[in-house]
Amino acid sequence: MTPATSLFAPVDDDLALLNENLKNLIGARHPILYAAAEHLFGARGKQVRPAIVLLVSRATLLNQEITSKHRRLAELTEMIHTASLVHDDIIDESTLRRGIPTVNASFGSRIAVLAGDFLFAQASWYLANLDNLTVVKLLSEVIKDYAEGEIQQGLNRFDASLSIDAYLEKTYYKRLH
Numbered sequence: 001m002t003p004a005t006s007l008f009a010p011v012d013d014d015l016a017l018l019n020e021n022l023k024n025l026i027g028a029r030h031p032i033l034y035a036a037a038e039h040l041f042g043a044r045g046k047q048v049r050p051a052i053v054l055l056v057s058r059a060t061l062l063n064q065e066i067t068s069k070h071r072r073l074a075e076l077t078e079m080i081h082t083a084s085l086v087h088d089d090i091i092d093e094s095t096l097r098r099g100i101p102t103v104n105a106s107f108g109s110r111i112a113v114l115a116g117d118f119l120f121a122q123a124s125w126y127l128a129n130l131d132n133l134t135v136v137k138l139l140s141e142v143i144k145d146y147a148e149g150e151i152q153q154g155l156n157r158f159d160a161s162l163s164i165d166a167y168l169e170k171t172y173y174k175r176l177h
Contacts, residue, residue, distance in 0.1 A: 007051075007055075008047075008051040008055070010055065010058060011051055011054040011055055011058065014054045014066065014071070014074070015047055015050065015051060015054070017071070018047070018050055018054075018071070018074055018075055018078065019041055021071070021075050022037070022041045022075055022078060022079065023037050023038060023041055025075060025079065025122060025126065026118075026119075026122065032107065032111060032115075033115060033118060035107075036103050036106075036107060036111070036112075036115040039100075039103060039106060040082050040086070040103065040115075040119075041078075041082070045098060047078060049074075049077045049078060049081050050074035050075065050077050050078045051074075053070070053073050053074040053077050054066065054070070054071075054074050057070035057073075057074075069130055069132075072126060072130060073130065073135065075126075076123045076126055076127050076130075076139070077139075079119050079122065079123040079126075080119070080120065080123045080139065080142070080143060082119060083116045083117075083119035083120045083123065084116075084143075084146050085097065086102075086103050086104075086112055086115055086116035086119065087113070087116040087150070088150070089102040089103065089104055089112070090104045090109050090112050090113060090116070091150060091154065103115055103116075120143065123139075124140075127139055152166075152169070
């Protein structure tokens with residue numbers, strides 16, 4: 001256990017449940033999407049974002065159990081982050097992430113783009129069903145900022161004259177990672 005993950009010990013059981021729920025949120029309507037979901041969520045990354053959501057939930061609820069809406073928000077946070085990683089791997093032409101083949105390496109770029117889009121769309125649908133306009137607005141802005149950061153990075157690729165301010169602005173917009 002690393003120092004960072006030991007901070008997540010209070011929500012270890014919640015994170016294990018999160019992984020199972022993520023696969024179920026994707027649904028098995030299409031075998032390729034389900035295979036991509038298994039591939040993505042089976043790798044189990046650091047899960048920093050959902051861990052923070054769960055830790056804050058536990059801290060603010062005191063002696064109460066985490067609600068289904070808190071769990072769903074943690075799941076959506078991980079879905080959105082994962083969708084951004086799928087798209088990032090396509091843009092960067094990455095073949096490995098965390099030591100395993102990326103979705104685009106396994107299924108091709110066309111399927112990977114659609115899988116990333118599907119994750120964003122599915123997360124958006126579940127997000128709307130939380131019935132919390134403040135949270136919807138916040139996460140929508142995060143997705144928009146991420147896309148803007150990727151576009152800025154793509155436009156400035158190999159630009160050695162890029163100012164430090166422009167670089168920091170692009171990095172700020174990509175903070176989702």
